[in-house]
Each structure stands twice: as C-alpha cells, then as structure tokens.
Amino acid sequence: MSQVSSIMAGLRQSSPGQNEFYQAVEEVLEVLTPVLDAEPRYHNEGVLERLVEPERQILFRVAWVDDAGVVRVNKGYRVQFNSALGPYKGGLRFHPSVNSGIIKFLGFEQIFKNALTGLPLGGGKGGSDFNPKGHSPREIMAFCQAFMTALHRHIGATLDVPAGDIGVGQREIGYLYGQYRRLSGRFEGVLTGKSPGWGGSLGRKEATGYGCVYFAENMLAEKGETLKGKRCLVSGAGNVALYTLEKLTELGARPITCSDSSGTLIHPAGLDVPLLKTLKEQQRAPLATYLDSHGDARFVPVEAYENGGSAVWQQPGDLAFPCATQNELTGADAEALLGNGVRGVCEGANMPCTREAISLFLRAGIQYGPGKAANAGGVAVSQLEMQQNAAMARWPAEQVDRTLRAIMSDIHRRASDTAREFDAPGNLVLGANIAGFRRVADAMIDQGVF
Template sequence: MEILKHVMDDVIKRNPNEPEFHQAVKEVLLSLEIVAEKHPEWVKDKIFDKIVEPERQIIFRVPWVDDNGEEHINRGFRIQFNSAIGPYKGGLRFHPSVNLGIVKFLGFEQIFKNSLTGLPIGGGKGGSDFNPKSKSNSEIKRFCQSFMLELNKYIGANTDVPAGDIGVGSREIGYLYGMFKKIRNESTGVLTGKGLTLGGSLVRTEATGYGLCYFMNEALKAKGKSFDGATVIISGSGNVAIYANQKATQLGAKVVAMSDSNGYIYDANGINLNTIRKIKEVERKRIHEYTKYHPNASYTEGCDGIWKLKCDIALPCATQNEIDENSAKTLIANGCYAVGEGANMPSTIEAVDLFIKNKVIFGPAKAANAGGVATSALEMSQNSMRYSWTFEEVDTKLQNIMKNIYIKCSNAANEYGFEDNLVAGANIAGFTKVAEAMYSLGF
C-alpha cells in the first residue's frame, strides 16, 4: 500500500485507541490501491482521504431512571459517515462494548454495504453503551425515550434513518419511534425495523439471515457446491443467526451448533430451531437451556470452541473478530470450504487472508449481511408510498438484491485482477459507486 499509505497513517494518528476502526479502514484500503492507480483524479481530489473521515460525529448524554428511582447516565452516539448516494442509513446498537471507535468502524463498513445494495442510501451508525440485559421493560422504555429526546434533532426520513442492531429489536424501535412521534408530531419513515402495525416491512425480521444464505448460495453455486447436504455451524443465537439457520435448513443443510456470549451448544441431529426461538425470543434465557429440552445435545462454556467443530460451512453471526487466525486454521484443517459473515467484521484480517489463500469460499460481511439494510431501504420505500408489499414480493426483491451483490463483487474482483477474492470485489464495487458520486458532487 504505497499511494494510500498516508491515508492509513492519518487515520491512526487522528483516531487513536480505535483498533476496530483502524482494522476496518485497513481492510478496505488494501483492496483500493489498484483503484487509486486507475483513478488519479480521485487521488488528486482527496476522495480516499475524505471517505475515511465522517461527515458528522455526534456524542450525547443519555440520563434515565431505573425502577428503584436511581438515575443513571449513559453515552449515546450517531456517526453520520457519508451521504453521497443518499440519506445516512445504519443501525443503533445498545451494548456495553459500544464506544466511538466501534460506532465508526460500523459506520465505515455501512458506506460500502449500503452502496452494494444498489439502493440510494448513505452510511451511518449509532448506539449507546447501555446494556439492555436484565433491564425491565419499563427501564428499557425510559432509556429509549431519553435517547430519542436527543437523537431526534439529527435524524429524518430524508436525512438519517436509523434501524436496529445488537440490543435493539422491534420493541426498542417501537419505543424510539413513539418518542420521535411525540416530539416531532410526524408519521414518517424515520426508523426502520418497525413492527408491522407501525409501518414496518414483512421479511425485515428475517432479512439479514435470509440474505446471508441467498448470497452464499450464489457463491457456492459458482463453485459447483450448495447448502444441500452440508453441515453448518452458526455462531450467535440472535435475529441473524436464527433466520440464517432457518434458511440454511430450508436449502437442505443441517445446522449442528449455535452459541451465545456464554457458550455454545452442539446437536449432532441438527439444532431444533423452535427450541432456540422459545429460549431466546420468548423466555429470553441463555442458550444452555437447550440441553434441558434435548438431553442428547451438549453445552460448552466459552465461545471460541465452536470453531473447532467439524463443518462444511461456517456462518459467524455473533460479533466482530470472533474468528481469529487460529480459529481459521482449525476450520480449514477440518474441511470447512465456505465461510459467510453474518455479523459485522467477525473475522480478523489474518483469518480472512488464510481463508482466501486456502481457496475457502468467503462471503465478506459488507456484502453477505447486506440483506438487513437492503430490506430496511425497501421499508423506507413502502413508507414513502404509504403502501405495503406482500412477504413474497419483498422476499423476491431481497433474493434479487443479494444475487446482484454477488455479481457486482465477483465482476469487480475479476476486473481488477483479484480472481475469486470477494473481499476485494466487495470493497472495490462498494467504493467506486460512492467515489463517483463524491467526485461529481464536489464532496
């Protein structure tokens, strides 16, 4: 990386102690050196320098009161990263790990992910270090209302349209949207991931998990393989993991392992998804409860061990950097021939390099998990029209979007000499659309 080395150096200098953001930028810039060579006008106009700097960084205080009357203070974030091709679009994450660097890494990734969908949406991300676990429904409602009391100043249907992410589901979106309506007296598509009675879209709940499998199905078919008869491991047990399990199973695979932040379960007969949904969506308990319903299954404390299990296809759907170099080596040694990223940046750079060098079919997050934001954009369209499409209509649109994302990534990789490298293809295809818009707009 010669032409763009100064960009990476400036990112590290101007954003100290933000390793996730540094990692995300480095991973993209490594693919873009050849693009810089081909487009000296973008280098001269500082497009590469501009795209790594958020247009706006918003940090705010979120005071809220618990059920015992004690006041707490959390920190809220919204990074409006790039609006060259449309309003900022990206989720809100409520988790104690959230900090400025995490939100910037997620927002940066979102620029290219949103670009790949082919829909007119820019990149943004937000959230808070609030931990919704063990909080009562009333506490979560009060927190969401306080959060929106500040956030509402910066968002709008044509400006910035947040969605959900880790810790923010339809319940939280409902409370956030309710507070927005009280403050602004507007019924607009300012948030996505809403319940169906609030203007939400069918398939939105399933979209990221389904989209992951639709993308990987295209990548597998290109190499003469498929989900049919494959053994699959899925990390996580949240929304993405649950619906990735459902779609992979529908496509003929057998999912044998899932996890949560405490540990993982293994069921040689195939994970019973109804049990997982009961534990996670109804009872809101930990995944070890699974063995009470299925005594032949096993539970293991800790999450790293899940990647030591034998599988054909791995779908990391939990969190960033969950697959490191050693985990990648183990997966490869055990015969894993495909990895699809359902979470955001779940593989380290070293792990990704190993997968590519060993010809593992690798679906990078910014392409493979774009189904969620794509369907959020479809929700925005339905809100604008005051109209709703059927489940089948939205699902068909999602399938076409994910197929087109694969084609864009594959074509870009081949055009720039990165044969079969979908990471480089996703970075280049996502970047060039935004760069062209920035150059034309004089951004």
C-alpha cells in the same frame, strides 16, 4: 510514505485509540490499490481523505431514571459518515462495548455495504453503551425515550434513518419511534425495523440472516454446488444467527452449532430451530436449556473452550457462518476450520473475522463472503421498508423475500464480476470493496468537494 500509510497515520493522530476503526479502514484501503492505480482521478479529487472522515459525529449524554428512582447516565453516539448516495442509513447498537471507535468502524463499513445494494443509501451508525439485559421494560422504555430526545433533531426520513442492531430490536424501535412522534408530531419512515403492524416491513426481522444464506447460495452456485446436505457451523444466537439457521434448514442444509456469551450448543443431527427461536426470542432462556428437549445435543461452556478458540469452530463442517460480533473468529479459529474441512465462510456479523483469519482463508483458496456483501440483506430490506413508508403501502412477505433474494444475487454478481475484472477471480473481498468504493467515489466526485 504511501498514501494509505499517510492516511492511517493521520487517523491514529486525530482519532486515538480507535483500533476497530483503523482495522476497518486499513482493510478497505489496502484492497483498493488496483483501482487506485488504474484510475488516478480518485487520487486527484481527494476521495480517500474525504471518505475516511465522517461528515458529522454526534456525541450526547443520555440521562434517565431507573425503577429505584436513581438517575443513570450513558453515552449516546450517531456517526453520519457519508451521504453521497442518499440519506444516512445504519443501525443503533445498545451494548456495553460501544464507544466512538466501534461506531466509526461500523459506520465506515456501512458506506460500502449500502453502496453494494445498488439502492440510494448513505452510510451511518449509532448507539450507546447502555445494556438492555438485566433492565425492566419500563427502564428500557425510559432509556429509549431519553436517547431519542437527544437524537431526534439530527434524523429524518430523507436525512438519516436509523435501524436496529445488537441490543435494539422491535421493542426498542417501538419506544424510540414513539418518542420521535411525541417530539416531532410526524408519522414518517424515520426508523426501520418497526413492527409490521404500524409501518414495519414484513421480512425485515429475518432479512440479515436470510440474506446471508442467499449470498452463500450464490457463492456455491458459482462452483456448481447447492446448500443441500451441507453441515453448517453458525455462531451467535441473536436475530441474525436465528434466521440464518432457519433459512439454512429451509434450503436443505444441516446447521449444527450456535452460541451465546455462555457457550456453544452442538447438535450433530441438526439444530431444532423452532425450539431455539422459542427459547431465545420468547423465553430469553440460556442456550443450555435446549438440552432439556434434546439429549443427543451437548453444550460447551465458555470456560471449557480449548486452545484459545471458540468451540463453534472446532467442529467438522462444510460451511461457517460467523453471526455474533466483530473479531470473534481468530487466526487459531480459522486454522481449526480449515483443518476440519470447511470450504466456505460467509459473514453474518460485521467484521467478525480478524485480519489473520481472512488471510488464512484467502491463501487456502476457500470461498469467503465478507460481511459488507454477505450481510447486506438487513439494510436492503430496511430500504424496502422506507419505500413502503414513503408510498403508504405494505408489501406481502413473498414480494419482500423475492426482492431480497434478487438483491443478494446482484451483490454477489457485482462483487464477483469486479474481482474478475481485476484478475482476482473468486476474491470477493477485493471485488466487494472495489465495487462499493467505485459507486460512492464516483458520486462524491460528481457532487464536488464538500
């Protein structure tokens, strides 16, 4: 039995039923073969066996009281996966789909994403199966306070610095931070994604979406192309998708789709991004209401999707940006994209493409930017927020954006150079995984076994 097969068998036995976690680990380990063959010390030091096991897993009950006076109970999670490069860093996700396997998959991916930034960050992730949708602001505050009451003793500005993710925006971060201050008595950079008015970084909300577009810009530049005039297919309508749409438009591209749980919005002339931001961020309105202002657009409800795939990927386009959630883009979707002329895919979400889809993209030879590289902008600016908090300073938005753009360019360069080093030019999956792995593994070896 190979080392990878042995490790996967062990994980399936010790962590049963965690399919997303298995998928994330296997995708990384299989790609690492060239560097493992070239550098035996990674075998000798037990790096892989240590890397796939979290340093600490925290599971806790979150009990809170709703507006009717009824006690509700949810599950809370924080996985502190690897701290070889710095304090644990990774978001909190509040969504009904959250379970141990989802959090471990996200935390494992975060290790390599954070390593690729070149910044001193370890990998972690957390969240709860609580769904903020449908709850009043008071109920959301009550839940966040209960969640932080259980979590606060395990985090700190130089230990573990959570951020937001799906279901956790500035509002939730504010409630969480207020409870942390109440319990600890300290005003410190223990959470990122805070409001810029009291410790947050300008540009943090936009960072993941903007960074994804900057990464795509670098992919295209390597081929002598630009974003100008490119038709772009974007999934999602949350924070990442909205700011991907905004930056694409700013750089001269033409985004024509977005989506949410109700269906897909298609506007061939180009989406009205300011209107979309108003509908989703301020009014929290359904996507279909966009048609009230733009009669030349159309909306395809989920129940009308054909051939088992999303309507987002059924449109002719040049570039695709999956920005919704894990495993949203299937093999059938990938075939539709390739058939519709798409020549590049850049992941804004975490692991949004299935293994089958990724294989199809790589075999077709199109440009493909994996999420651990392409969506690292959010955590990069989170670390810039940590820097600002530590220095009691505030950077102008232009400085943050300029630094973000440089970081994304450096991530692409590192992944691209590593791919060429291992005779796989253009394979950013291999390049990103090996580049991130080397940085973490070398630090683990230097610091001894623990």
